[in-house]
Amino acid sequence: MEVINHTAKKKDTNLLMVTHLLQLATVFTGFGGLIAPLIVWATKKDDIQGMDYHGKTIINFQISIILLALVSIPLIFALGLGILMLIVIGVVSVVLPIINALRATNGEDPLLWLTFEFLKY
Template structure:
């Protein structure tokens, strides 16, 4: 198993593809994780964290949609989700580049 912090950083930053293309923030990290989890040190652990975060974001967004009718609370929730989904991949890419273990807020444990 090899140490490759650059690939791990790239995996964290690949979540931002959603902002550029409208999709890819879940698909690209999934492909990188699935193909490299046995070859790169810490890829399995960090890839699972990324995928759990992305799946959680989708779930929270689905929950926010009907809440739009409840005094606009869903709009506030979607804005918060948008900010969290943009800021935390960058923060965690920096942490991963320094060898630290990143954490994602609002993340539910789907893949363990």
């Protein structure tokens, strides 16, 4: 008699990649880069191998980017440091999801630049 394990998680690196790329929705919608990956993570974290870790990483990264952007606003009046900080945040928030999408496709762990740990891994 064959035993079927219904609790086994399947490996879907393409969905992990898409979840990382959904962060780029922030460029067009503002908070879409947080909401879209949050929905995918919440619905698929128990089904896809690695989705829980990647999803938590994405949520932590997006919350960190939002908080760093808010902190940089008052720093604009302090010798323009906030403007420089916003430029760095903007570049990192576009480049890092692309890098992490490629890493997810290859089965590697995501990079955690500018990421504070709000959700435990």
